[in-house]
Amino acid sequence: MSYTSRLNHAFHNAPILPLNDRSRYVLISDCHRGDGSWGDNFLKNQTLYFTALKHYYTQGFTYIELGDGDELWENRRMSQIIEIHNNVFWLLSLFYRQERLYLLYGNHDMEKKKPRYSDRVCATYFCTDSQCRQPLFPGLTFHEGVILETESRGDRLYLTHGHQADTMNSTFWRFSRFLVRYFWRPLEHFGVLDPTSAAKNYTHKDRVEQRLSDYALKTGRILITGHTHRPRLDPDKPQYCNTGSCVHPRCITCLEIVGEKMTLVKWTYNTRRDNALYVSREVLSQLQLENV
Secondary structure, three states, X not given: OOHHHHHHHHOOOOOEEEEOOOOEEEEEOOOOEOOOOOOOOOHHHHHHHHHHXXXXXXXXXXXXXXXXXXXXOOOOOHHHHHHHOHHHHHHHHHHHHOOOXXXXXXXXXXXXXXXXHHHHXXXXXXXXXXXXXXXXXXXXXXXXXXXXXXXOXXXXXXXXXXXXXXHHHOOOHHHHHHHHHHHHHHHHOOOOOOOOOOOOOXXXXXXXXXXXXXXXXXXXXXXXXXXXXXXXXXXOOOOXXXXXXXXXXXXXXXXXXXXXXXXXXXXXXXXXXXXXXXXXXXXXXXEEHHHO
16 A cells, blocks of 8 residues: 555544634644653653643643654553553543543554554543542544544645654554564664654655655645654645654644644743743744635
């Protein structure tokens, strides 16, 4: 199956959400939440992420996670990830109760596409405050793609993880998982990076992004992905956009959609004049969707 066919399949029967003047969506990808060990790349930015997540919850945003939310290649147990990052999952559960949560799967959490995976693993979690199990995502469906559609013009934004343009991380994802789990992860401890990763190998990253961009141009669609960890929102080339990731060295990036304006945002640490540390939100780029 070609990468074009794989991307088309991602949007087959995908849920369609309204995009209008009242819309407030935040698109986040590649959190790679782990088990709290030295290999948990999410740990260094967990405070940034939680602060941003609280902001989007209180401001009435719908949270859409574009895959690789949890690191299930290096870790076997989703329950352990939920236990370590229970504050994050507690807040995500509040989004879910208000029907403001959509979770997509990527190559690193492809396990979530299995039938009944959500009911078996994600229906409840152990709350440390109450010391008992609480509802988490009962009845949740993990999607491969989501479509946002404008009510006035019928224009659409196509959201997916983006691994479909990467053969090693789509068709052969089990083999890639084997290499990461038993070969590249131990070597990463000594500074050796995985050459098959679209996030770490720049030649591979460029090739995958070129395929995603070509797909968007050929189909005439506005395509929004993650996977490569490289944020992108170019008003001059708006057909292909990327959320970036939550595992950058000193920041997390995401895309906000308010009404029909899309904004690329960076959350990072900053200091005030009195040297007090705080979390800041910085706008990197903006796009008016009605002009695309």
